[in-house]
Amino acid sequence: MIEGQPLIDFGWIAGHLESIGQRIIQHLQLTIVPLVLGIVISMILAIWAVRQRRAYGPITAITGLLYTIPSLAAFAVLRPITGLSLLTALIPLTTYTLLILFRNFVAGFVAVPADVLEAAEGMGYTRRERLLRVELPLAVPLMIAGVRLASVTTIGLATVAAVLGDTFGGLGQLITEGIQNFFPTKYLLGAALSVVLAFAADYLFVRFERLVTPWAHARAGGR
C-alpha cells in the first residue's frame, strides 16, 4: 500500500464503472455455466443412484475425489489440452459442484416419505409418472438447498479463474490486479462484490424455493 493513499479510492471506482460491470458479468458467466452443467450431470447421476443403490458409493467417491483436486493444479493439468481458454476454467468449476449437488439431490429423493411412494404405487402410477409427478417435486426443497450451497461455493472459487486470463477473469481479476499493483481499492472491491454476489444468489434461491414449493411453507390452519 502506498503511503498517504486512502484505503478505498471512490474516485477510481466512479471512473471505472463500466469495466467493473464487465468483471461482474464475467464472474456470473464463470458461476452460472458450471452450476447449470453441474445440475444436469448431478440430476442424471442422482436418478441413477436412486434406482441403483450400488452406484451411490462409487459416485460419491469419484465426485469427492474431484472435489479435493486443488483448482490451480486442475488448471495446470488442463492447460496443455484446452489452453488458456474459458473451458479450462469451466471444467474444474463444474466438477467442484458435483459432490454437493449429487449428494443433495440423492438426499432429496431419499427424503420422499415411504408411505407417499407406496400410495403412489398402489394407486397405479407408472414409474415414470411417479418420478416426474411425485418424487421430483418432493425432492425440490433439498435440491435447491444443494444448489444454494453450490452457487455460493462456485462464486468464491471462480475468483481463482483469474490466473487463466484477462478476457474472462471475472472478479478474481480485480483482486489479482489490486494485489499486484498495491492498489487496495481494487482487491477490496473485488472481494466485496464476490461476497455480495454470493449473498444475492443465496437470497434469490431462497425466494425461488418458496415460490415453487408453496406446500413446504403452508401453515396449519389455512391460507
Place this chain on the structure above:
Amino acid sequence: MTGLATQGAVVQFEHVSKSYDPAATRAKNVPGAVNDLSLTVPAGKICILVGPSGCGKTTSLKMVNRLIEPTSGRITIDGVDITTRELTALRRGIGYVIQQVGLFPHQTIGENVATVPRLLGWPKARLRERSEELMGLVGLDPAKYRDRYPSQLSGGERQRVGVARALAADPPIMLMDEPFGAVDPIVRDRLQNEFLRLQESIAKTILFVTHDIDEAIKMGDLVAVFQTGGILAQFGTPLDILAAPASEFVARFVGQDRGLKRLSLLRVADVELAQAVTARPGDSAADARRRALDDPLRYLLLIDASNRPLGWVSHGDIPAEGVLTERMANPVSPVVNKRTTLKDALSMMLDADVQTGIVVDRTGAVQGLLTIDAVARKMRDGEHAPAFDRLAVEGATGEPGEDEAGSLGSDDPGAGGGPDPLDPVSPLEAGTGQS
C-alpha cells in the same frame, strides 16, 4: 349420489401362498408369509383381515393390488385372474388406503383427491367436480379444504382425504391397511362410524386389515382371523367367531370377554321378547290383580293412553277393589328400544338392579319385555353355531355365500315358558365358560 354407480366385486383367494427366502427375511422387516390361503369376499361386503403382527394379513392385502406377488396360487376379481390385467389398470381400479395415509404433500387436498381420475385422464372440469363431490362425501367442506395442503390438516382430516382419494375413480374394491390406526381413539371411533354409514350407500367390496379385534368385530361383515405363519385360523361373521372360536388361538385372540363383545353386536330385536300384563289407570283393580296372578311375572305394567309405560305394580300392591291409579306405578325398569345393543340393555338392567327391561317402539309405546333370562338363552344358542366349517367350505368351493352377514341373530330363540324374574341367572356365564 352421482357417479357412485359401481358396486363391489367378488374377490377370491385360491390356495394363495407367499414365502420369503430366509436370507431376505433376516435382512429387514419383511412382511409375514402367507400359507395356502383360500377365501372368498362376497361383493359389497367388508372383510376384515385381523391377526397379530407377522401373520400375513398385510401381505394378503397387498397381493390383491399386486404390490406383492404370490409365490403360488391365484387371486381373482369377479372371476378374472388379476395377473391377466395390466398392472397400472388393475391398481387404478382398486381403492387403496394406508395407515400413514400417504397424501402427496406437494398437492392440495383437491388435487390429492383427484389423483386416480387424473391418472385416468379425466377432463379438468370433471376432476374438480368429482374431487369436490368426494370431499363432501367424507364430510370435508370443499370450499374450506380444497386449496389446503395435507400439512395443514389434522390426522383425522387427512384420513378422510385418504378415503376420498381411494374412492375418487369409483372402484368396486377398496383395500384398507389399518386405515384408522394412526388417529386417537375418539377420532377413530367417529371415522369408523362414518365409514360404516358411507359403506351402506356405496356398497364396495372392502378388504380391511387391522390388528385390533374390537375394530374387526365392529367393522366386519366377515372376519378372517390370521395366525402367525400366514394361516387362516377362522373365517366367518363376527358373531360366529365370538360364539364359536374354531381353535384355542382364535379363542385367545378374541379375548376372555368375547361374551361381552357378542352382547355389543346383538340387539334387543335379536331376542324373543316376553309379553307384559298391562293395564291403564282407571282400570278395575280386581281384574288387573287376577291377570297379574296368572302371569309368571306376577307384576302388572301400568301404561298410559298412548301405551307408554308408567311403571310396575306388584300383584301384592294391587288393591282388591276400586281402580288402578298412576301413583301405584314403580318406574324402576330401564326403557330400551329394538336398536339398543344387548350390552347396553344388560348394563342398564344391572344398574337398575332388575331382571327386566321394557322395550318400546319409536313412539314410546310398549312392545314387550326384555329379560335377563332371554338374553342368556340367546347367548347359549349362538354357542352351537357351526360357524367355521360352513364358511370354510364355502370359501374353498368359491360359493360367494350370498348372505353370511345378514344371518346374524336370526337363530331360533328357543321355545320355553315366559321369563321368571325371580330366577337368578348370570347372563355372562355362557360367554366365559370355554375360554
